[in-house]
Amino acid sequence: MLWRSVVFKLWFTIILLVAFVLMILTIFLLEFFENFYVEEAEESLMNEAENVSSIIEEHEDLSLTLNTIDQLLAPQTRVTVFFNEHQYWQNDIETNTLPNIDPSWFVGNIDINHVFGANESVKKITEVPNGNAEIIIVGIPTADQNGAIYVYQSLDVVEETTTRATKLILIAATVAIILTTIFAFFLTSRITAPLMKMRKAAGELSKGEFHTKVPVLTHDEIGELAISFNRMRRQLNYHITALNQEKSQLSSILRSLADGVITVNKQLGVMLINPPAEQFLAQINFTKEEEPHSLPVELRNHFQKVIEEENEYTKEIVAVGRNFVLIMTPLYIEGSVRGAVAIIRDMTEERQLDKLRKDFLANVSHELRTPISMMQGYAEAIVDDIAESKEEKQELAQIIYDESLRMNRLVNELLDLARMEAGHIQINHAKVPVKPFIDRVIKKFSSLFEEQEIELRTNVPSGIEYYFDPDRIEQVMTNLIDNALRHTNEDGKITIDVEEQKNELVIHIKDNGSGIPEEDLPFIFERFYKSDKSRTRNGKKKGTGLGLSIAKHIIEAHNGSIYAKSKESEGTTFTFTIPKKED
Template sequence: MILRSVVGKLWLTIIILVSLVLILLSLFLNQQVEKTYVQDQQISLSKLADVVQRKLNSSEVDTANYVANTIAIAKQFNTHVVVIDQKGKVLPILSTIEESVPKELVQKANLSHILAGNKTVAVGRIPSTESYLTSPFQKNDVFLVGVPYKKANKIVGAILLYQTKDQLSVADIKHWIFYSALIGIALTTVFAFFLSTRITQPLIQMQKAAEKMALGQFSTRVRVRPHERDEIADLAITFNRMARQLEESINLLSHEKEQLTSILRSMVDGVLTISASGKVIVTNPPAEKLLSLYEFPHSRLLPPPLESAFRQVLEEEQEYQGDITEQGRTWAVVMTPLYARDQVRGAVAVLRDVTDERLLDKFRKDFVANVSHELRTPLAMLQGYSEALLDEIAETPEVRHEIAQVINDESQRMGRLVSQLLDLARMEAGYIDIEPNFINLHTFIQRVCRKFANLAEEQKVTLSSDLQEPIPEVFWDADKVEQILTNLIGNAIRHTPENGNVTVEVYWRDEGVYLDVVDTGTGIPEEDLPFVFERFYKADKARKRNNSSGTGLGLSIVKHLVKAHDGEATVRSKVGEGTTFSVRLPVEVQLEDDEELIG
């Protein structure tokens, strides 16, 4: 692992370079010491041998005293002087001199070569078991110089001068060079590690800071010492500047993203951002509402109605506008391509729920058509009969009276239609004045039923009431409830065939008082039941009798009046068996300050 780090590589490089330099330097110094010091010692020893030879060969010198003085002086410099005869025996020229010399030393000196009048210079180890050579001579190499010993110009022996390398401290010098190299390598190791650590510490800090920034901690900074302004410190300062700018940019982007998210969430329109592959990337709550209508609301797949529009936008690279309908809801779609430079990278779709607008538009058209239809017939009859009167087609008073009666009936019908339209408009606008009073339901129901007695008798329909005890005293607006029952009972009588029955049932349950109008008419088809309380809606045309004067507004008025009393109106019907309109009203209408506008 250390070789993979900058610290390890830098440390190892410095160690290798310094170690290599120190090793080469040590080898060079050893060689120079060996070459220079040893050669100098050999030359010095050789010169000393020449001087000793010259003095001993001179007849003017006291040989015994000179040799004694020479040996004494030489010992001060760790040098030994020996004079041997031709057989290798020590000459008794000095009583203190050794009596014998090891044959190994004589062999090393090459006595025959010396006796031939030549000088011998030798270097090497002289192992011997004799006591003459002490341990240093046995363990270390020996410098040896031999010269002929002459007496009366005749060679009678040899003068040997020798000393050991240990005595010359050459090995110590080499050892100190080696130890110095080791100490240098050790110090270099510590220094290199310290240097590499100091150099790479800011890099490690920047690495850790980058890792934290990669995890989203953009406030991370690298510490820079003020007194350290080198290249690495400049790099750390630049890194901190980059981190600060990046943090500002991220905060700005985050702020803009939050603003965009808030705007998207507060929009009434749905917004979808779609990738080039057709996957939904960004949505807001209204768009999620559309996606939730499909089986895969969380798969981020584009719904089929939008997918075809999306493919069209990608192929044509033009804006798409249209409507889609799903589960009774209508959405207006505007889809625009998104570009990345010159290529389309997706699309953005704006969706608006226009269900209510489309329904209002449909209601407006239906309202105009229905009002036109309802007014066309009486207007045509008024115009026709009035023209008959003007053209004096009616010759007898009876005919004129009949025409006048028709004109009066149609005028009243138009008046009722206009009055109901005005009432319905006020109710839909939220203006219904509720003035409740305590009502005795027995008296109230009987009075309402008596009002329809003549109409029931004319239609040959049996009208009755059924009040199930106990019936509490209620707190309702009598006029509004009477209007509710009037519309329901009138419709029931008109749509009940001869010999049929219409019954007003009143009963009390825990949740309120129920007013049910039950008839034995032809019934309403099941598919028409959800729409019977809509204005101008007429279900089975077979339920309309020829003399029916209904406007199609009565049940819509009933719905609004019941809602104003905090009640509920429902219908149950089966074709061929009859219809039941059920109205549930609370026992007491809750009002504030005894008067309230309810919508």
């Protein structure tokens, strides 16, 4: 609003100050002029009275004296001359503004009659008898001290002069007010125009617009203020830009961190959190009624402990089957604890790797211990001549030989798997006709299919050629078919389907055997993993638990994928893909 602006306040202050000064000055001037004109009138009347006294003293002819006095007096001045208390003379005037006063009033008025017989004068403003008009009257004694001379005139003359002076003063004051108003408006506009521009720029500055520049119109304090404002704007722009860059960089760093970060204040309010930490809180609160990203009670207690004791704190938490390690440390700002910072590290893979390492050692030990024990036992039987006949010794030697082959196969598979996991697998691509290749692989198992009375069905289109390593893919096919044979009962069925989808060769190996339990399905491609924890296959040939892991590495080396679908007691389907490679 206008009356709240600096322009109005400054303008109103100047006008009010000038008006107050002019009012005081007018009052004093009017008082001064009124007193001045009254004194002037009294002085003029006194001079006339003295002139009358001089004329009376110098002339002996009374009629000539009175005529001379009548001619010398001003038109609006009346004189009453008392030669003694009973003899007097008054001049005649033509104006009606000055009433006639009975001479007896002069003699009877104690305020002015003391002039008779005294050597002193009288100056007085009084009201005329029987009227409301005021007069100025002066009186002096005659030269012989027997009479008195009274000269008076109406006060209206002085008031008229004072009124004219008052009008002049009021006109001058009005002109001064008008000129002051114009000058004040011009001055306030000149002063406040840069301030208004700075106010507008400050408003834009508060909205984040740092490119608005205030023009420097003067070289006074306001100009220096504008220069300082522009310098402040540049500094703010620089610091805000730097802060935004640091904030963006910090946010990018926090978002790119694999570890979660949570920062809380002393009231346990979350100040900073990154996506991994949000996922951690969502997993912690998954089974609770709390908000997904709120701090659970257990974490609040840990944070409170860190803040109160000002010590680092480490805690391992299991949530939704995953292992998390929390490393908490106090947050210091200017030497005092203002909160706490927690680093959340997902240790699930490390724990799984550690478990796999332990399982690997246990599995290798178990797989090697069994054939070694068997070889040792049968060798002792031969050495101790327990086997007496040649046929019995040959049978024991055959068992020792088979177990040595099994150990050799296990060691070779371990070496192959180690080379593959180290990235040293070598793929020799060649253009391979798919149907002849599949037929050749199946031919190796024809006797086993007949022996176990398992039906084999194939659906392989003719004329398809793909680039892949035939030896490695044959190894994959062999492992998958061997698994199917070992898990399929007699009179079962195994189907091999080959198709081409979206420039990929897709091979399905399906059986209607025992199937894989649902809880074991995600882990079948891990080395030494066996869904049958008793490590037996219903009396059939035992596996090492490495075939599927090796197959997975071979397919991934071909940039393909392998997966399994299974339902317990209904069968399993293994599917792997090989992308098409151009000539």
